[in-house]
Amino acid sequence: MAVGWHRPTRLLIDTQAIKANVENERQRMPQGSVLFAVVKANGYGHGAVETARAAKEGGASGFCVALLDEAIELRQAGITEPILILSVVDPAYIPSLLMYGISVTVATREWLVEAAEQLKEESYEQPLNVHIKVDTGMGRIGFTSPQATKEAALFIKNNPNFHLEGIFTHCSTADLKDSTYFDQQTARFKENLDQLSELPRYVHISNSATALWHPDNVGNMIRFGVAMYGLNPSGRSLPEPYPLQPALTLISSLIQVKELLPGEGIGYGKTYTTNQREWVGTIPIGYADGWLRHLQGFSVLVNGYPCEIIGRICMDQCMIRLPKQVPVGTKVTLIGEDQGQTITMQMVAEKLGTINYEVACTFSQRIPREYTNKIGNSKWSKEVTHMLETYPLLSVADKVRPVGKT
Known part of the structure; x- marks a missing residue:
């Protein structure tokens, strides 16, 4: 699509606001936690590469995207920090994941089996970094029982071509006043964590809403998305714990x-x-x-x-x-x-x-x-x-x- 730069309509993106939102959230994070900036969907329409750079200046340790193409865009722009793809990537693209040093989500045992076969076909110097996705009540992608999560972790541990870098879930009601279902999802996630003999480097449950209104939740990584751009995840339902600066x-x-x-x-x-x-x-x-x-x-x-x-x-x-x-x-x-x-x-x-x-x-x-x-x-x-x-x-x-x- 052609960019309409011969007309006066334009979007002004304040990178200082993005940086400030990241800095403010980092000041609230539990000690030992890290913040990954979510720049999928072209940085929520703000521009992926430019917002990633602003978030990095604010102290972001890594980035989350939804598509392999989005991850490659960041790498080609010189972003060297860890990048996690939050969705499923066809195992056929494993060579690209390894070439660009990108971590990927594991949501089913079938994917693991197919990926293991793909990794056998060629000799790679580095293992594939994976994050296990647990479906605790979102109904999208992920393992749906502690036993299935345990089996996936064992499969990864016993295969030297994989490296279990993280495990995570996504809460669907963290932006609501009623925390009943949120608490249920958190409890389910803890049950899944209990099945692991050791925890991976990254354990993450916190999206923007969880980070803002449930800052002491389990995990050591925050996926900071819509709030990074100065937008309240709840709309008007919940007050912001600190002023978000619209970008x-x-x-x-x-x-x-x-x-x-x-x-x-x-x-x-x-x-x-x-x-x-x-x-x-x-x-x-x-x-x-x-x-x-x-x-x-x-x-x-x-x-x-x-x-x-x-x-x-x-x-x-x-x-x-x-x-x-x-x-x-x-x-x-x-x-x-x-x-x-x-x-x-x-x-x-x-x-x-x-x-x-x-x-x-x-x-x-x-x-x-x-x-x-x-x-x-x-x-x-x-x-x-x-x-x-x-x-x-x-x-x-x-x-x-x-x-x-x-």
């Missing part, structure tokens, strides 16, 4: 401003009709960018003033009702702060009837990511940098300027 701002600018007479229809399906003479502004962002159609009726900020999205959001554009005539090129804040007013990712999520995770992951690659530390320094995403280097005669600076520059 993402979404901005654009008006590309046309017009005054319409009463009775004029706006957008596909004419779902909005002007009631009086109204100033209408058009913003170059639409559902192809992840600014979804259900956001009709939501408000964005223009000069600190909330402006309602009127009419259906189009694929590439949307329209807003302005309080008065403003110049073309006026900044529009879709997520973030403007003159003392703020639109949060959580507010967008509530309008869409979803969670802030999904909103962050929905923004497409059409929107350039620009990275800043809020003190005037900024850099472009690798896609934009590549285009600037390839086509230097294009006057990009007149189209989209980095933060802090005029």
